[in-house]
Amino acid sequence: MMLQPGILALLLGSGLGAVLLAAAVVPAVRIIRRWDLASGSEEQLRLERQTYLVAAIMRLVMGFQIVFLFLFLQTVDGLAPMFIGAMCAAGSLKVNGFGYPALVAKILTCLLAGLWLILDATDNRASDYPLIRTKYRLLLVITPVLLAETALQALYLLGLEPNIITSCCAIVFSAGGGTVVATVLDVPLQLSRAAFVLSATLTLAAGWAVYRHGRGAILFATASACHFLLSIHALIAFISLYVYELPTHHCPFCLLHREYGGIGYPLYLLLLTLAVTGLGTGLLHRYRAVPSLRTVIPAMQRRLALIALAANAAFLLLVTGSMALSNLRL
Amino acid sequence: MRRALERQRHILDFTLSSLARRRGRNLALLIVYTLVVFLLASVLFLAAALKREAALVLADTPDLIVQRLTAGRQDLVPIRYVESIARIRGVQAVEPRLWGYYFDSLSGATYTLMVSAALADHPGAILIGGGVSRRSEPGEPARPLGKGDVLPFKDADGGVLPLRVQGVFPAASELVTADLVLVSATDFRRLFAFPDGQATDLVVRVRNARERATVAAKISRLHPDSRPVLRDDILRTYEAVFDWRGGVIVLVLAGALLAFVILAWDKATGLSAEERREIGILKAIGWETSDVLLMKFWEGAAVSLCAFFLGVFLAYLHVFFTSSLLFEPFLKGWSVLYPRFRLTPQVQLGQLAVLFVLTVVPYTVATIVPSWRSATIDPDTVMRR
Amino acid sequence: MIRLVDVSKVYNAGRDNAFVAVDGVSLTIAAGTVTALQGPSGSGKTTLLCLAGCMARPSSGRIFLEDTELTSLPERFLTDIRRRTFGFVFQRFNLIKGVSVLENVMLPAYPTGEPHAVVRQRALALLDLLGLAGKGSARVEWLSGGEAQRTAIARALINTPAVLIADEPTAHLDTTLSREFMDSMGRLKARGTTILIASHDPLVRDAPVIDRIVEMRDGRLVAGGEQG
Numbered sequence: 001m002m003l004q005p006g007i008l009a010l011l012l013g014s015g016l017g018a019v020l021l022a023a024a025v026v027p028a029v030r031i032i033r034r035w036d037l038a039s040g041s042e043e044q045l046r047l048e049r050q051t052y053l054v055a056a057i058m059r060l061v062m063g064f065q066i067v068f069l070f071l072f073l074q075t076v077d078g079l080a081p082m083f084i085g086a087m088c089a090a091g092s093l094k095v096n097g098f099g100y101p102a103l104v105a106k107i108l109t110c111l112l113a114g115l116w117l118i119l120d121a122t123d124n125r126a127s128d129y130p131l132i133r134t135k136y137r138l139l140l141v142i143t144p145v146l147l148a149e150t151a152l153q154a155l156y157l158l159g160l161e162p163n164i165i166t167s168c169c170a171i172v173f174s175a176g177g178g179t180v181v182a183t184v185l186d187v188p189l190q191l192s193r194a195a196f197v198l199s200a201t202l203t204l205a206a207g208w209a210v211y212r213h214g215r216g217a218i219l220f221a222t223a224s225a226c227h228f229l230l231s232i233h234a235l236i237a238f239i240s241l242y243v244y245e246l247p248t249h250h251c252p253f254c255l256l257h258r259e260y261g262g263i264g265y266p267l268y269l270l271l272l273t274l275a276v277t278g279l280g281t282g283l284l285h286r287y288r289a290v291p292s293l294r295t296v297i298p299a300m301q302r303r304l305a306l307i308a309l310a311a312n313a314a315f316l317l318l319v320t321g322s323m324a325l326s327n328l329r330l
Numbered sequence: 331m332r333r334a335l336e337r338q339r340h341i342l343d344f345t346l347s348s349l350a351r352r353r354g355r356n357l358a359l360l361i362v363y364t365l366v367v368f369l370l371a372s373v374l375f376l377a378a379a380l381k382r383e384a385a386l387v388l389a390d391t392p393d394l395i396v397q398r399l400t401a402g403r404q405d406l407v408p409i410r411y412v413e414s415i416a417r418i419r420g421v422q423a424v425e426p427r428l429w430g431y432y433f434d435s436l437s438g439a440t441y442t443l444m445v446s447a448a449l450a451d452h453p454g455a456i457l458i459g460g461g462v463s464r465r466s467e468p469g470e471p472a473r474p475l476g477k478g479d480v481l482p483f484k485d486a487d488g489g490v491l492p493l494r495v496q497g498v499f500p501a502a503s504e505l506v507t508a509d510l511v512l513v514s515a516t517d518f519r520r521l522f523a524f525p526d527g528q529a530t531d532l533v534v535r536v537r538n539a540r541e542r543a544t545v546a547a548k549i550s551r552l553h554p555d556s557r558p559v560l561r562d563d564i565l566r567t568y569e570a571v572f573d574w575r576g577g578v579i580v581l582v583l584a585g586a587l588l589a590f591v592i593l594a595w596d597k598a599t600g601l602s603a604e605e606r607r608e609i610g611i612l613k614a615i616g617w618e619t620s621d622v623l624l625m626k627f628w629e630g631a632a633v634s635l636c637a638f639f640l641g642v643f644l645a646y647l648h649v650f651f652t653s654s655l656l657f658e659p660f661l662k663g664w665s666v667l668y669p670r671f672r673l674t675p676q677v678q679l680g681q682l683a684v685l686f687v688l689t690v691v692p693y694t695v696a697t698i699v700p701s702w703r704s705a706t707i708d709p710d711t712v713m714r715r
Numbered sequence: 716m717i718r719l720v721d722v723s724k725v726y727n728a729g730r731d732n733a734f735v736a737v738d739g740v741s742l743t744i745a746a747g748t749v750t751a752l753q754g755p756s757g758s759g760k761t762t763l764l765c766l767a768g769c770m771a772r773p774s775s776g777r778i779f780l781e782d783t784e785l786t787s788l789p790e791r792f793l794t795d796i797r798r799r800t801f802g803f804v805f806q807r808f809n810l811i812k813g814v815s816v817l818e819n820v821m822l823p824a825y826p827t828g829e830p831h832a833v834v835r836q837r838a839l840a841l842l843d844l845l846g847l848a849g850k851g852s853a854r855v856e857w858l859s860g861g862e863a864q865r866t867a868i869a870r871a872l873i874n875t876p877a878v879l880i881a882d883e884p885t886a887h888l889d890t891t892l893s894r895e896f897m898d899s900m901g902r903l904k905a906r907g908t909t910i911l912i913a914s915h916d917p918l919v920r921d922a923p924v925i926d927r928i929v930e931m932r933d934g935r936l937v938a939g940g941e942q943g
Contacts (some may be wrong), residue, residue, distance in 0.1 A: 002570070003577030006680070009687040038787045040772040042728055048790060052619050056702060064691060071687055072681035081569055127792045162570050205489040250340055302531045335829030340825035344818075351813045611809045614770070615870065616798035616823040618791050700719075709794075710765040712809055713882055 001158045003084070008077030010068065011154060017064050018150040021143050024057045028136040035132055051132070054122055054139070056189070061146070064114040069106050072153070073256055082162040089253035090169035098156035105149035114276035118184070122284060122300050126292035134287075159235055169251030173236060185250060189238055189330070196234040203227040203278070204312055210281060210305040214298050217285040223306060224278020231271055231315065239319055242326035263322060269314040277308035279312045331591050341621060347609070359597055360637055365640025366590045368648070371562040374681045376657065377438050379673040384568045387506050389559055393542055395427075395555045396532040398547055400690040403556075406528040409552055418707035420541045426519055426529030432483070432511070437508070439463040443521070446512040453514045455496040456481065461508035463498045466621070486523035493517065502552055502692035532557075572633060587688065591696045598700035605708065627699035632688045642677075642685065652674035716746040716768050717878070721932075722776030725761050736762035738934040739776070743913055744911060746877070749924050752913040754931035760913040763931065767911060768880045768926055769797035782934070797822060803872030804881040808863045810855040810870075816842070819849035821871045827874070841869040845899070861892045868899060878909045885916045894921050897922040 001007075027050040036044055061066040069171050076099075077089040093099030116138055139264030173185065206220035236252050242259050244251075281304045288297045349356055371665040396415065409426050415693065416424045428445035441462055449455055458475065466472040475495055483491045499507040518524060534549070536542045546558035601609075609622055648654060650673055724737040737759045744750055744767070752760045765771040766778060769785055772793075777796055777942065778785045780800065785793060802823075810819050820838040844846055845865040850858070864884070878898075885893040893916065900910055901924040912919060920928060930937040 002573065002575040003581070005370075005377075005580045005684050005688075006574045008577055008580050009684045013687040016691060020695055020698070037789065040774045040786065042726075042774075045772060049619070052706065053624060053699070053702045054625060056484060056569050058699060061692060067683060067686065067691075071680070074683060078680060082566055082573075084566075105626045124791065127788055208746055301469065335828075336830055337826055340828075340831065344822070345823060347814070347818075381725040400876055607809075608811055611811055612822065614805070614809065614875070616794065617826055618794040620791065621826040691853060709770045710762075712805065713761050713770070 002079070002162060002174055003077070003161050003313070004079070006071065006078065007157050007160075010071060010075060011157060011205045013068050013071070014153055014313070016145055017061050017142065020057050020140075021146050023060055024139065025143055026055045027051075028139045032133050032136050032140075035129075036163065037128055043230060046209070051129075054136075058116055058120065058139070062117055062256070063112070065106070065110050065113055069110060069245060070241040072103070072106060073253070077253060077256060082160075083166045083176065085166045085168050087168045087170075087254075088251060088257065090172050091166045092160075092250050093156075094172060095161075096156060096159040098152050098159065102149065102152040102156045103319055105145065105152050109142065109146050109149050110272060111276055112138075112145060114272075115280055118283065118300070118304065119278035122287075122293065125296045125300070126290075128292050129294050130244045131200065131287060144190060169254060170249065171250070173250035183236060187233075192234055192237040193320045199223070199227045199230045200312065200316055203274075207278070207309045207312065208306045210234040211302055211309060216303065217281050217301055220305065220308075221279050221282020221285070224274055224281075227278075227312075228271055228275040235267070235317075238330070239323065241330065242323040242328050245326055247328065247330065263318065267287045267315065270311045270318070274311040274315065277311065280304050281308070337621075338490055338624070341624050342386070342628050344628075345625050346632060349629060349632060350643065351604075355406055355602070356633065361635060363633065363637035363689070363693070364641045364644070366392050366583070366586055366668055367685060368644045370580065370688055371584065371645030371681075371685055372648050373576055373583070373643050374561065374652065374684060375645055375677065376654050376673075376680065377572045378681060379676065381569055382571045383505060383673060384572070384674070385565060388568070390563055391561055391564075392533040393536055393561050394534040394546060395559045396534060396553075397559060398531075398553075399557050400555065406525070406530065406557075407532055407556070409527050411528055411556070412532060414552055415532065415549055418545055418552070420536055420538060420545050422535040422537045424535075425533045427531050427533055428515060428524065429530050430518075431525075434465070434510055434519065436467045436482075437486070441511045442509050443511050443513055443518065445515045446516045447513070449496075449512060449514040450515075450677060454492075454494055454497065456493045456512070457497050457499065457510075457512040457518075458495055459499045459507035459510040460501055460504045461507055463495075465695055485521045485522055491517065491521060522660070587692065591692045592687075594693050595696040595700065598697040599703075601700075601704050607712070609704055609707050610709070610712040613707055614712040619705050622705035622707075623701065626697075626705055628684045630697055630701070631696060634693060638685070638690060641689075647673065648676065649673065660701050716743040716781060716852045717742075719743075719763075719767065719773075719778070722773045722778060723765055724771065726757075727772045728774065728914065737766065737773075738900060740931075740934070742767075742929065742936065744878075746909050747904070747907055748926040749900060749910040749912070751920055751925045752911065752931060753784060753920060753928055755935075757914065757933075758931040759934040760931055764882055764911065764913050765820070768801045768803065768878070769793050769802075773875075774925075787854055795815045796806060796898050798874055800877050801877040802874070803927040804864075804867050804871050804879065804884050806883040806886050808867040810863060810866060812854075812856055814855065815852050816847065816855055816858070816866050819866060820873055822873075823870060824873050835932060838869070838873060842866075843871055845869050849858055855943055860888060861895065864888065864896065865899075868896075872903075878911065879903060880911045881910070881914075881915055883916075884912065885914060885919055895920050897924055900924050905907065921939045 027047070031047050031050065033053075034043060035047055065209055075087055076092045079092045080086040080088050081093055083091055086095070093103060116135065119131055119135050119138065123135055148275075191248050203220070203223040203226075206223045209216040209222050232252070235255070237251050240250055240252060240255060241247055243255060243263060252264070254260065255267065256262060259266075281301045284297050284301055287293055290297075340531055390450075396407065398405045398411075398413070407426070410630055412426060415421060431445050432441045432443045434441060439461070446457070449457070458481070461561055462481075463475040464472070465475070475498070477495055479495045480492045481495060485491045493513065499510065513521070517525070534545070536545050542562070546560055549556055549558045612622060613619075619646045650666065653672065719740055719742045721907075722737060722740050726734045726736060740759075740763060740800055742763075752763065754760050755831065763769070768781075771785060776786075780796065781904070783796070784879065785796070790797070805850065814822075817835070817838055820841060821834050824834040825835075839848075839851060842851055845868060847862060847869065848864055850862065850866075855866065881900075884896055897919065898914070904910060904924055912925075914920070918926070
């Protein structure tokens with residue numbers, strides 16, 4: 001293993017996060033089994049008190065996951081010079097088979113934690129905790145995902161050895177590079193561009209429909225999810241080219257480097273935001289028939305749609321801005 | 331939205347005033363917290379700054395150096411290797427280098443002696459670095475050597491070779507020149523009885539950066555007793571060493587970190603009767619559990635932010651303005667000629683993130699359950715007295 | 716206004732030291748009235764006050780405030796209602812030391828998110844009303860008994876509650892101050908506030924402002940209320 005402060009911090013931090021969430025499972029199970037709002041028994045009062053602890057833990061875990069994701073990218077990128085052939089995070093992650101899965105798992109936990117917080121906020125607005133069991137069942141789903149992510153990250157970090165020859169992003173992210181990611185680039189440029197523009201328009205329109213008229217939540221959620229994936233594809237396929245001003249540099253990780261203004265960070269943060277809020281809108285739609293949520297859910301959906309629209313608009317602005325200001329002409 | 335903000339503001343106000351009221355209790359924790367951040371930040375800043383300096387320094391070193399090994403140890407390189415290497419495709423130039431270590435028994439210091447083409451026409455003259463100029467012999471008063479002073483050297487036959495100082499390298503370059511002495515080729519060969527036709531190593535310039543590794547491989551094949559050393563390899567090794575050292579120190583500080591976390595947890599669980607009464611009153615007059623939890627959150631955030639910024643600021647001063655005064659004994663080791671250097675101040679967001687995860691995260695995790703426990707005090711406890 | 720239907724509160728249920736504080740109490744408090752709760756200590760007066768004032772949930776039975784049922788409301792809704800509807804005056808005043816009089820009075824309004832200036836205005840007006848004008852920035856440790864009591868009343872009134880609940884308010888007061896307190900209650904009643912006082916002080920019991928006396932013993936109503 002490579003002994004490095006960043007790696008130690010990641011291992012400690014993720015470990016603590018996993019311990020916290022695992023500790024929350026115990027009250028969660030008890031609440032799923034014994035919750036009875038109508039009873040005034042001491043056990044019920046105890047369970048109600050524990051909901052505050054679980055909610056606080058979840059908020060903490062969510063906040064930490066974002067910090068850890070940032071630290072992970074920073075550390076992994078900083079380690080690139082240690083591996084022959086790597087020039088940015090793309091190469092570092094390829095050093096062993098756990099790198100990319102760890103990254104994907106991290107993003108997944110961020111999304112799931114965000115959805116949980118949306119459910120929690122909605123549940124708290126109703127006077128009878130209608131979603132309490134749903135919430136805690138979701139928690140029981142998130143916990144193994146987070147534990148898996150911690151394990152994957154640990155396996156990745158502990159398996160890093162500095163002399164391993166790996167590939168640089170130019171090879172990983174080039175057409176015919178023989179990786180799953182490289183198949184992204186086998187798609188013709190015009191198609192990628194068209195798909196991106198279409199997806200952006202659809203998502204904005206659906207979001208507006210939810211915000212203004214309270215309709216089309218499921219469509220909006222689906223569109224947001226697709227747009228999230230298509231935006232990542234677009235970043236690799238053509239947007240990054242404009243940022244780097246090189247027709248062959250497709251790497252999504254070099255966007256985080258200081259020489260490009262670290263534009264990758266706001267871009268990815270905005271993408272995460274629009275994914276969580278879009279999916280959240282769809283998730284809430286399932287429960288709109290619950291009597292105590294009848295007014296709560298449309299209001300929440302409207303608010304989420306507004307945030308999603310703002311994130312979407314900001315993302316498009318950043319992207320078109322960098323493309324317009326670039327010296328590259330494709 | 332407006333209400334939510336006002337609520338936050340009110341609760342934050344009250345939290346800050348209650349922290350001020352209980353200054354004494356919180357002070358001990360704050361000091362330890364700041365100390366932990368300070369130590370960790372100092373280590374991180376120093377390691378990163380040294381890495382940066384190393385990279386800058388190495389930027390001017392040759393891309394490829396060829397050494398020769400005999401029985402696994404470095405040996406002199408025959409100058410005739412120059413021709414065969416120069417013929418390899420992609421090689422722009424090959425030059426022999428003459429340098430070595432000279433042990434000055436009078437001062438106990440070891441100098442790096444190097445031949446400079448600039449002194450070729452000036453036998454008897456040397457250029458010295460800051461550390462050399464400050465050399466002193468035991469029993470003699472210290473007086474820095476300057477232009478015109480004579481430094482006596484012992485040559486290979488036991489005779490004395492006095493060399494006159496032509497100039498001293500500027501202080502800004504001390505990290506690289508502290509122990510450096512530049513001499514002419516004739517003086518060098520006399521001092522060491524260096525055989526003609528040999529060099530210490532060869533410097534190879536490769537036209538295309540991407541071909542360096544290939545050229546190095548070709549040189550190995552051409553001369554099996556040679557060892558080509560790529561600058562990239564050196565850089566990588568330096569990075570690894572600094573990272574590793576940084577990591578080791580962080581592990582060593584893990585004990586301090588654990589003690590700090592236990593202190594934080596202990597303080598959070600051991601609510602004084604006064605604090606418990608206060609929270610009971612707040613709950614009784616209409617504060618909800620989430621309001622009290624928010625107050626506890628702001629409390630932790632205020633303490634953490636204070637300790638974090640203070641610790642980072644002090645570490646910044648420590649590393650960049652006092653040249654890591656506290657770590658000097660550990661960095662200096664056995665070196666007699668310790669360079670005086672000023673590192674370029676720079677703080678990266680990544681370092682702050684590492685600091686945050688190593689300090690604020692454990693603190694928050696340790697205090698969350700005690701905070702919750704105190705926030706869930708029943709409102710009617712204050713009635714039932 | 717407040718209706719308790721067969722309400723019981725058991726502490727440490729199912730264990731050896733199980734304790735029934737309130738046992739099958741049914742009680743209706745009409746709006747605008749002043750009710751006195753009498754009974755020896757341990758009779759469950761304080762617990763009944765907590766139940767009526769949304770501070771505790773009953774182990775069994777139902778509680779209604781106007782038309783809203785409070786029995787199974789989660790804490791955040793219950794607390795919200797309590798903040799808006801009820802004001803509490805405690806036996807030992809329970810002011811926060813080290814904090815000024817004005818801030819003590821404003822504290823219950825902090826979580827509501829009302830603008831600071833508005834709350835401050837109201838607090839100053841209340842201090843005026845209770846004869847504490849100019850004492851706003853004084854520390855509560857420096858107040859006399861009577862001033863502390865009036866600060867406690869001001870704090871109870873900051874959110875303009877419809878109901879005031881007082882637990883043994885005259886226990887640590889001399890006769891003059893006790894009479895002053897009952898006068899304040901009279902003034903509040905004139906403004907339409909419903910008042911519920913638990914006390915075993917005959918001065919309170921005999922005060923003209925009291926509309927009704929409810930007696931409790933061993934957690935049950937003995938006189939003055941509806942039997943469960």
